[in-house]
Amino acid sequence: GAVVSQHPSWVICKSGTSVKIECRSLDFQATTMFWYRQFPKQSLMLMATSNEGSKATYEQGVEKDKFLINHASLTLSTLTVTSAHPEDSSFYICSARIGGTEAFFGQGTRLTVV
């Protein structure tokens, strides 16, 4: 199946710093990537839809200036959590879609802000 690689798998950062998470589709070109956040024992919450070459579409309640998404190529999307705070600690997961099928998920990034 299609492979989506997400990096890093975990990161610890200090409050107030920024963290960048990368999502790559390794063996296919993904025109659309999705970014999710998952808190413990909760389901995936879509944060934004990232389309190659255009601005990301953010879900209601997600601060676009805090969660910067860049989808510069058909194989790479990045999420930058700016000025991170402890409440941003979560499991961030990207997914990439091939055509109309459902997406394949990256391995996820466990972010801990101290």
Next chain:
Amino acid sequence: QKEVEQNSGPLSVPEGAIASLNCTYSDRVSQSFFWYRQYSGKSPELIMSIYSNGDKEDGRFTAQLNKASQYVSLLIRDSQPSDSATYLCAVRGQSNAGKSTFGDGTTLTVKP
């Protein structure tokens, strides 16, 4: 009412039994339905997708869709301890470019 509802469980079945996972959705025009398996601390893994009414079988897994009842289920035959995980139901609307909505998941435990 949540858009996608699942029993949170936990659902416990003995090894070798059939595990039945259920999901209901509220948007009647939903077109695509997916089941994911998520192990603790890991990201979801696609198990099954189903788009039309009826059953779809893949190995030990069978997805069942009833659009009139707005109901989709996943059956796992000959359950194994390795099937113990949280199973997420996801529903997508009419557009292929549309986003998927996930249920909260059902935790399944298969006891040896």
